[in-house]
Amino acid sequence: MHKIVILGAGYAGLMALTSVVGRTKKRDDVHVTLVNPSERFTERLRLHQVAAGRPVADFRLPDMLEGTGVELVRGWVTGIDATARTVRVDDEHVLTYDTLVYALGSVADTAVPGADEHAYTLDNAQNAALLAQRLTDPDTKTVAVCGSGLTGVEVAAEIAEAHPGLTVELLGRGEPGADFGPKAKAHLDATLDRLGVRVRAGVEITKVLPDSVALAGGGSVPADVVVWTSGVHVSPLPAAAGLEVDERGRVITDAALRSVSHPEIYVVGDAAAVRQTWGELHGTCQSGMPTGAHAGMSIARQLDGKEPKPFRFGYIHIPVSLGRGDAVVQFTKPDGTPRRWSLRGKRAVWYKETVSSAPWPTCGRMMRHPATASVWPHGGRRNR
The missing domain is CATH 3.50.50.60 (FAD/NAD(P)-binding domain)
Known part of the structure; x- marks a missing residue:
């Protein structure tokens, strides 16, 4: 055998x-x-x-x-x-x-001090469910999503759409959608802005605290809830x-x-x-x-x-959800670099749901x- x-x-x-x-x-x-x-x-x-x-x-x-x-x-x-x-x-x-x-x-790579103790990750359904419960707490007003990659973008957009009363900030070293073509990048930026997501690019997080995240060079971002999606x-x-x-x-x-x-x-x-x-x-x-x-x-x-x-x-594409009602799909060369073509809005929603069903x-x-x-x-x- x-x-x-x-x-x-x-x-x-x-x-x-x-x-x-x-x-x-x-x-x-x-x-x-x-x-x-x-x-x-x-x-x-x-x-x-x-x-x-x-x-x-x-x-x-x-x-x-x-x-x-x-x-x-x-x-x-x-x-x-x-x-x-x-x-x-x-x-x-x-x-x-x-x-x-x-x-x-x-x-999730939670090597940054405090991330293990004070941040939520999306490694499994249990962690995601705990985060969902926390977001409904009346004391939750601000959410910091740490990591401006595509996972962070999807998390920030989904939370902002589902909980419009919350202040959602997306923090990271790079610009969200930095590897997209101009049209896809512009649509992603406009959608995050429409959903009320505050984007802070070019920042490095050095520590996660119970009520904030500390940034390199001084300063911090207040947050009742921290979601860690950085690496x-x-x-x-x-x-x-x-x-x-x-x-x-x-x-x-x-x-x-x-x-x-x-x-x-x-x-x-x-x-x-x-x-x-x-x-x-x-x-x-x-x-x-x-x-x-x-x-x-x-x-x-x-x-x-x-x-x-x-x-x-x-590779042939990068599909990204922007809440339930919007999305962007950047078509790519085999190495993942962008081609000229992209889908945006409802067509992108249909496409992403079809390929990721x-x-x-x-x-x-x-x-x-x-x-x-x-x-x-x-x-x-x-x-x-």
């Missing part, structure tokens, strides 16, 4: 699971185990909606896995022994593997296991997405340092899902005695009916 263990049920992990199960369903010599701390699949793309008190769909892993033969193990991965090929879960039991798919992703980091588990990692702790992979030091381990999503001809992937759902699909296909090829193919990918009911059907597995791409340009 060939034991495949997949760590993490985020976008990349579930796509790897779907891909490998769909392609090995007819085999009786393969056992697949999925390890995740929760029975719920969290749509991280929609956590800013949860934080603003918006309802979102509730997807449960046992329902999705019913009839697939996949074993679900609930728990936190606390260690990997790459020599013995074992995974420790909750420091209580050990799983053995022949092939491992590492898809544990990343979490992410990956788990130290792969480095501790002896896998070769880059300066950010991401596992260095070969062309087929296998660890260069431990080829029996595939690494997908945010935790992988994946190079393409145009440069390096950055952690997004748009690139994470194709890495998962490709890993699943590659594992199936190896089980059939074939060599895995190289992973090829290029939850695919997991379809994934469940694919795992139960392997003939449909071939409809999912394995590498190449993706629009999700």
Whole structure:
């Protein structure tokens, strides 16, 4: 029995699971185990909606896995022994593997003093729900969103639209939408202004306090609530296991997405340092899902005695929600730099909702009916 263990049920992990199960369903010599701390699949793309008190769909892993033969193990991965090929879960039991798919992703980087103690993050649905509850507190008047990247933009816009009585400030080193073309950037700026979001670019946050954030060079911004969206980091588990990692702790992979030091381990999503001809992937759902699909296909090829193919990918767009009624979509070159074209307003809302609609009911059907597995791409340009 060939034991495949997949760590993490985020976008990349579930796509790897779907891909490998769909392609090995007819085999009786393969056992697949999925390890995740929760029975719920969290749509991280929609956590800013949860934080603003918006309802979102509730997807449960046992329902999705019913009839697939996949074993679900609930728990936190606390260690990997790459020599013995074992995974420790909750420091209580050990799983053995022949092939491992590492898809544990990343979490908010709260290294700035006070961020852990005084700021909310959107790493999971529980944190987002706690933030949503806090925003309804009558004592909450001001919200500081720290980090002017696209996550920060979506959070600030969603909160400002859902809670028009709050003062929302977006703070960061760079201009929101700095990588957009002129039309998309202008629309983003105008929408944030319409929603009442106060943007402070060119600032560095040095400390988060209970009632404010301190800025480099002196001064501070008062805030009853602080939301931290400034950067992410990956788990130290792969480095501790002896896998070769880059300066950010991401596992260095070969062309087929296998660890260069431990080829029996595939690494997908945010935790992988994946190079393409145009440069390096950055952690997004748009690139994470194709890495998962490709890993699943590659594992199936190896089980059939074939060599895995190289992973090829290029970005095509950057879709950003600006509340429920507005959005902007910047189309890009494969390396993520902007093209001339963009969508704005209602057309962008429709486009983003279409490309980011939850695919997991379809994934469940694919795992139960392997003939449909071939409809999912394995590498190449993706629009999700």
